[in-house]
Amino acid sequence: MIENLPPAESARPPLPEPQRERWQPLRLGLVELFHYDAEEFWFHDGHLLLRGNNGSGKSKVLSLSLPLLFDAQLRPSRVEPDGDAGKKMAWNLLMGDRYSRRIGYSWIEFGRRQPDGRTRYFTLGVGLSAVSGGAQMESWFFLLEGDGQTPDPRLGQDLWLTNADRQVLTRDRLREAMAGRGLMFENNAQGYRRAVDE
Numbered sequence: 001m002i003e004n005l006p007p008a009e010s011a012r013p014p015l016p017e018p019q020r021e022r023w024q025p026l027r028l029g030l031v032e033l034f035h036y037d038a039e040e041f042w043f044h045d046g047h048l049l050l051r052g053n054n055g056s057g058k059s060k061v062l063s064l065s066l067p068l069l070f071d072a073q074l075r076p077s078r079v080e081p082d083g084d085a086g087k088k089m090a091w092n093l094l095m096g097d098r099y100s101r102r103i104g105y106s107w108i109e110f111g112r113r114q115p116d117g118r119t120r121y122f123t124l125g126v127g128l129s130a131v132s133g134g135a136q137m138e139s140w141f142f143l144l145e146g147d148g149q150t151p152d153p154r155l156g157q158d159l160w161l162t163n164a165d166r167q168v169l170t171r172d173r174l175r176e177a178m179a180g181r182g183l184m185f186e187n188n189a190q191g192y193r194r195a196v197d198e
Contacts, residue, residue, distance in 0.1 A: 015157060016042050018111030018119055026111045026121075028065045031161050032104035032168050033128070034092050036061075040156070064092060064106050069124040070196060072141055072189035090130035090137040100132040103168045105161045109154065121145075121152035123182075124196060127171055140171050141192035144182040153181040 016026045024046040030036040035057060041048060050058040059081035068079055074089040093102040107125035114120060123144035130137040144159065146152030153159050159177055162168050169177065175184050185192035 012156075015154060016044075016111075018113050018121075019045065021113055021115065023110045023112045023122065026109045027155075028061075028106075028108040029155065029161075030061065030064055030104070030106055032093070032102055033064055033106060034060050034095070038162065038166075060092075065108055068106060069108050069126060070193075072126070072192050074137070074139060088137070089128065089139075090134075093128055093130040093137070094132055097132065101130070103127065103129045103170060105168070107155060107161075119152075121154050123153075123155060125155075127169075127174060129171070138171070139189075140174075140187070141185040141189065142174065142178065142182055143192075143195055144178070146181070 018024055018026060025043045025048070027040055027042050028048075029038070029040045031038045039061075041050070041061060050061060052058050063079050063081050067073070071078070073079075076085045076087055076089070077083050079089055079092070080087050093099065093104050105125060105127050107123055109121060109123045111119055111121045121144075123142075125142045125144070127140045127142070128137060129139075144153050144155070151158075155161065159181065160169075161174070163173075171184075171186065178184060183195060185195070
């Protein structure tokens with residue numbers, strides 16, 4: 001059995017909670033993508049403010065999460081803020097020739113409060129893998145959701161995208177860690193889009 005343990009324990013504030021009955025974004029995260037090792041960006045009341053100098057990665061955070069996680073399109077015209085066709089999705093992993101092999105993740109978590117006060121959570125995510133000189137990049141999409149009877153799983157609380165040694169989970173390790181807590185779509189972006197729409 002795979003133990004999906006959290007990376008090193010740290011003093012972390014409680015995860016954000018939804019305040020509305022409608023789904024609202026709570027957090028988004030990037031793991032080993034672009035210049036980000038493992039970053040989370042928290043929304044406040046459904047809003048996200050990103051500040052920084054030009055070139056610091058604000059647009060990249062958004063392009064690697066939205067619309068990617070909704071439409072599952074990996075074309076440069078969809079994921080590059082400047083639309084640079086030369087920067088294929090693999091570039092966001094390998095950073096040109098900085099890395100020879102890299103696995104990364106992008107995800108976004110939504111939450112809502114039910115009329116009875118219970119909270120629900122739903123996470124969309126994509127895993128990406130690229131090897132320098134490889135013919136193509138691999139991708140897999142996933143949905144984390146509960147069954148309505150047990151608490152919904154949350155990244156960073158019930159499931160992690162890195163192991164205790166801070167190594168990024170492979171697709172197989174994530175599949176094992178997710179068992180019974182969501183759906184994985186391997187080489188099936190159309191099935192993922194359909195599930196998101198539903």
